[in-house]
Amino acid sequence: MEIAASNHQVSQPVTSQASSTSLSSDYETFLKMLTVQMNNQDPLDPVDSADYAVQLATFASVEQQVMTNDLLTAVQAQLTTMGITQLAGWVGMDAQAMAPGQFDGEPVEVATYPDSLADQVELVVHDENGTEVYRQAIEVGQQNIQWGGIANDGTVLPEGLYSFSTESYADGLSLGEQPADVYSRIIEARAANGGIVLVLEGGAIVNSSEIAALRNPA
Structure with missing residues (x-):
């Protein structure tokens, strides 16, 4: 670099x-x-x-x-x-961004943003191919969740990139799907298209302006 x-x-x-x-x-x-x-x-x-x-x-x-x-x-x-x-x-720090997160055997921390009118919320996880691999009811309201790479049948999923979202419901009616943030390790800062992008662990790339929070690695 x-x-x-x-x-x-x-x-x-x-x-x-x-x-x-x-x-x-x-x-x-x-x-x-x-x-x-x-x-x-x-x-x-x-x-x-x-x-x-x-x-x-x-x-x-x-x-x-x-x-x-x-x-x-x-x-x-x-x-x-x-x-x-x-x-x-920033390289080496954990960044919160709306991007796929790398599951490497350790739990992935997900920040959820369900609809404020929801009375029922479900966390949904998709793999790199867009296939749904996990769905679980969670508490209503914004919160951080630790996802341990477990599928609905209890098996451990393979390492790789996974994307996260919440589906919100009110009185049984869908309020839509809301993307979730993930904490990922920054491994590189790179110049691209006249700006600066950050490469996250697992290969996901985000603009530096899309980082919502930074913290020292756990």
Whole structure:
């Protein structure tokens, strides 16, 4: 992770320098072409000076836009690198996020958010293929639940990623399904698509802004 950030910092000035060199070369070529145009114009019908001014202004505008784009790219790269550095301290911590959780033989802590109008709530667990593997009635209201990787028939499920949700009911009628949060270990902070994402234990990936809570590992 640190090596990737370092390489990114080194490569950026090269790109900016190349752009500046290209702009300088293009500007010199433009001036040469403009000079040739002036030398070879019809003396009886010379080009209006306003036309030259428009050409110069147009080129200057394009040049300024390219330089602005290079500057914004450099700033974005710097901010991304700073973000990775700041989030590096999160690696190794347990994060609460609405993402699949890794069951590795130890209980998975699930934070539930059932509908506030519910008088009956069920915790539902799906495996990586989307197959329901567990369903159990739980207490009404927000709470943290320890799921021990047990299926409804009492067998221990294989290690892997599992997603969690609650189904809420009121007077026997369904109020819908609500996703649940899971506490997972952060194993990597990574730059992606102009932002910072966190890789959780088991391979789930979430944006850093989606982390609801952090804590030291138990």
